[in-house]
Amino acid sequence: MLVTVLGFYGGYPYKGIGTSGYLLQDDGKNLLIDCGSGVLNALASYMQPTDLDEVVLSHYHHDHTADVGVLQYNWLAAKKESPLPIYGHTQDFVNFAQLTVENATKGIAYNDYEPTMIGNLKFEFLKTVHPVPAYAIRVTNQEGKVLVYTADTTYFDGLVDFAKDCDLLIADTNFPEDVTGRKAHLNTKEAGTLAKKANVKRLMxxxxxxxVDVETMLKQSQKYASDVPVIHAFKGLEVEL
Ligand SMILES: [Zn+2]
Ligand SMILES: [Zn+2]
Structure with missing residues (x-):
């Protein structure tokens, strides 16, 4: 399983780098996890967006979905034989309905009580704690390699079990450690602590x-992750699991 970071900023793009989007390639398939602002442009450096096999969205905040509309236009223009499946939750019917565009894309529902097989990949979902319904994602391939993506969330204990022993944990680390209290995202202390408690092999x-300077974010996260190696996302970063 190869994971490529297409965009990693929270909230809004900055200086040519987009918000959340991760290309996941496994067994000849190309999946996109989240489709934030600038992600379609970044994706085109690797492949034609019309060669995607599936898209999976963690939630419907704009920094995770901003490029879905233009991806739909791309598919519409390409006149493909079958629509691009876009997986999303149904806790927000208005946004879910917009995943389907005739002759372009088709919205498919996932839930958190049973796994969803997408090709040979097993997808499991866990509802997070966020101002809108959002789902963390656990992907297992046929060789048993596991990717866990927290999506957007504040810290809660359920994340530890969900991320347990995974090969790579991609964590929403939107704040330095001195930002505490009620918030919609993890800080560096929480991301590092989660990685350690869950015994993950690597934290991104x-x-x-x-x-905030990325080296500061990295140093703080590493302090709490202890012996778990921590890397920071950057555009074009590739991680093989
Ligand atoms: Zn976000
Ligand atoms: Zn969000």
Whole structure:
């Protein structure tokens, strides 16, 4: 399983780098997890967006879905034989309905009580704690390699079990450690602590802020992750699991 970071900023794009989007390639298939602002442009450096096999969306905040509309136009213009499946939750019917555009894309529902097989990949979902319904994603391939993506969330204990022993944890690390209290995202302390408690093999901090130096974010996360190696997302970063 190969994971490529297409965009990693929280909230809004900055200086040519987009918000959340991760290309996941496994067994000849190309999947996109989240489709934020700038992601379609970044994707085109690797492949034609019309060669995607599926898209999976964690939630419907704009920094995770901003490029869905233009991806739909891309598919519409290409006149493909069958529509692009876009997986989303149905806790928000208005946004879910917009995943389907005739002759372009088709919305498919996932839920958090049973796994969804997408090709040979097993997708499991866990509802997070966020101002709108959002789902963390656990992907297992046929060789048993596991990717876990927290999506957007504040810290809660259920994340530990969900991320347990995974090969790579991509964590929403939107804040430095001195941002505490009620918030919609993890800070560096929480991301690092989660990685350690869940015994993950590697932590990638992502959904990073534009306003804090990335080395500071990395250093803080590493302190709490202890012996778990921590890397920070950057555009074009590739991780093989
Ligand atoms: Zn976000
Ligand atoms: Zn969000």
């Amino acid at each position: 901090i992502s959904h990073l802020p534009q306003t």
